[in-house]
Amino acid sequence: MSEFVIQFRKPYKFEGKEYKEVDLSGIETLSTKDLIDADKQFNTSGQMAIMNEMTTGYSCIIASKASGKPIEFFESLPAGEGLKVKNRVMGFLNA
Template sequence: MADRDKVVNVSVAQDITVEGPNSENSMVITFSRKYNYEGEEYGQVDLSGLEDMTATDMIAANKILEKSGSFSFLPEMSLEYACIISARATKMPLEFFQRLHPRDAIKVKNKVTSFFYGEG
């Protein structure tokens, strides 16, 4: 057998992370049902804009939270704060997040909170 006809099997172990809409690491949240907001239907929201935020964005969110009359020792754990941060991250109106179905609002809150605490 000539050298060019030899078959070599090489096995390489790799740590591969797949980030599709359904993976834990994805910043895309799929809604439990279609969501109609201002005449448009949404099935998901992409929170990858969280990656580009700064402490300035968080401070601005705190100010909005304070103006609303809400108070929390850990604002980043509140649903209202998560909605404010999500609106800034996606450039969507705050009302988009405030009108989500409760199950989907909790998905958003959990994703924002886990992002802040480095869990995904």
């Protein structure tokens, strides 16, 4: 299994579908343009940070781009699962 597949502790329901995991392996194929677009999206959302890549909001944007799932999928995750996503995204961006 890929290091970018995040297993949920318990099934997560989103828009009538149940998920046991989310695959973020698309993060490896993101381009610098994707990161620039994520910065713009983060800034226009009203969020602010000294280092965008250290925030939960920015991690949700990157996870959305990597997985093809809407950002709302990640914003609605239980906090513990959201932190798993944030840590995996931050680990990749700061490697």
